[in-house]
Amino acid sequence: MSTDNAPDLVTQEPTEPAAVHPSRIGGRRRRQRRFVWLVLVLSVVSVLTALFAFGLSRDPTVIHSPLLGRPAPDFSLTTLDGARTVRLSEMRGQVVVVNFWASWCAACHEEHPNLIAAWERYRDQGVVLVGIDYNDERRAAMAFMRELGGDWPVVGDPGGRTALAYGVYGVPETFFVSRRGVVAYKQIGPSSYALLTDQIQRLLDERG
Numbered sequence: 001m002s003t004d005n006a007p008d009l010v011t012q013e014p015t016e017p018a019a020v021h022p023s024r025i026g027g028r029r030r031r032q033r034r035f036v037w038l039v040l041v042l043s044v045v046s047v048l049t050a051l052f053a054f055g056l057s058r059d060p061t062v063i064h065s066p067l068l069g070r071p072a073p074d075f076s077l078t079t080l081d082g083a084r085t086v087r088l089s090e091m092r093g094q095v096v097v098v099n100f101w102a103s104w105c106a107a108c109h110e111e112h113p114n115l116i117a118a119w120e121r122y123r124d125q126g127v128v129l130v131g132i133d134y135n136d137e138r139r140a141a142m143a144f145m146r147e148l149g150g151d152w153p154v155v156g157d158p159g160g161r162t163a164l165a166y167g168v169y170g171v172p173e174t175f176f177v178s179r180r181g182v183v184a185y186k187q188i189g190p191s192s193y194a195l196l197t198d199q200i201q202r203l204l205d206e207r208g
Contacts, residue, residue: 067183073165077155095203096177097129102136103144111190118196
């Protein structure tokens with residue numbers, strides 16, 4: 001049989017894929033890199049936002065101190081006028097309010113009338129208030145006390161060693177020490193009269 005009229009059977013090789021222009025490849029890679037960076041940035045922003053929101057939900061005045069429930073660090077400090085030395089260890093058996101403050105501190109000015117009122121109320125009931133001047137000039141601190149009043153012992157803290165021992169973040173900060181010499185409460189920021197009297201009375205009412 002003649003095969004002259006039969007269609008030619010042509011074996012076709014697979015065609016090569018069309019070449020992609022280098023500029024298109026580069027553009028695709030740039031888009032991928034931008035996408036990766038966008039994901040990273042969004043992830044970081046989300047984490048920071050969550051941390052910020054968590055921080056706002058917490059009251060800095062109730063930050064727990066590692067000293068709570070532990071013996072208050074002892075100190076032996078000289079009053080600003082150099083008249084005497086104040087030792088915490090000698091106050092055992094009394095409720096001690098240790099107030100870190102400074103003459104340059106606006107919140108300390110706000111707090112001071114409350115300290116005066118609490119001191120006048122409890123000074124004859126087995127309560128001692130000790131002011132520890134923090135990172136301040138002695139003359140400025142003495143002028144502060146003369147101007148605003150208050151005759152509780154106020155001592156200097158050379159080198160801030162006592163503030164460091166108490167873990168002071170800034171002033172004012174106030175520590176309430178029980179008659180057994182244990183830190184029972186810490187207040188960060190200015191103390192209200194109500195807070196002072198509540199904490200002092202609670203410690204006075206404790207047995208043992």
